Amino acid sequence: MAKMNMLQAINDALDIAMAANDRVLCFGEDVGIFGGVFRATSNLQQKYGKDRCFNTPLVEQGIIGFANGLASQGSFPVAEIQFADYIFPAFDQIVNESAKFRYRSGNLFNVGGLTIRAPYGGGIAGGLYHSQSPEAYFAHTPGLKIVVPRNPHQAKGLLLASINDPNPTLFFEPKRLYRASTGEVPEGEYQLPIGEAEVLKEGSDVTVLGWGAQMEVIDKAVEMAEKEGISCEVIDLRTILPWDVETVAESVLKTGRLVITHEAPLTGGFAGEIAATIQERCFLYLESPIARVTGMDTPFPLVLEKEHFPNHLKVYEAIRESAEF
16 A cells, blocks of 8 residues: 555556556646646656657647547547536537447447546636536436546546546546545555445435545534434445446435535536436435535636535535434
């Protein structure tokens, strides 16, 4: 085991993948000598050369279009979008090309080797163009996988799994956690399962569900709730598409209550999909309405970032209201 922060874990995963397979390439804006704006690709160009780790023009549609072409010919491109907010110029390439390539060719061709890395979320005083959480836009698209790690151990294992998965994968990284803390990370290669949620804590009164950076928020909220005798079951969804319906439903059948939290705005957020599905599966077992604790339905504000955030106090209030309903 080694102590790593999330950036170091991501860099280590890329290093391992590139060493194991010379068809793995990484590219994006300033990822070469500079190592990217967050330094996630530091030293990879020096180690593997400019043919396998290189800068692209500042054109996201071109980055993903190029990545689709490489993947269709058997390469394993890991394309970096500098901030998840910048992914929208590439939206057409992702939802109309990457996601549909296999289907439209009758499985004659695919871009399954494609992985797209993108730092998402707020908490770094980035304002409206550097703080968004766009996972729900892509969750509406069959043919993609969407993965969100919560810590360094998850980041390395899930990124390696994403690179090796036979489907195009969006890998959203919670950038406010990049250097926030370190954790124990196994040395060498390992992979964590895509599509499986993780039950971090068992409880009997309320199921609390989130992903990415919100898991840290959930931990603080649950600690407050349990001081008042509310037993919480905590689940990290880890994968948005496909999401682990069975694990969440099994938990809610036990607790009768569900609180979901994410940074993205409420309307159209992925919590709505989860709530609708669990209501269908668990309706007769629910003891209270399913609660959603999310960002506000506004552009992400700079000055009022803390007010916009679904922080631990908001999650705690939702847990308490659910338990007392």
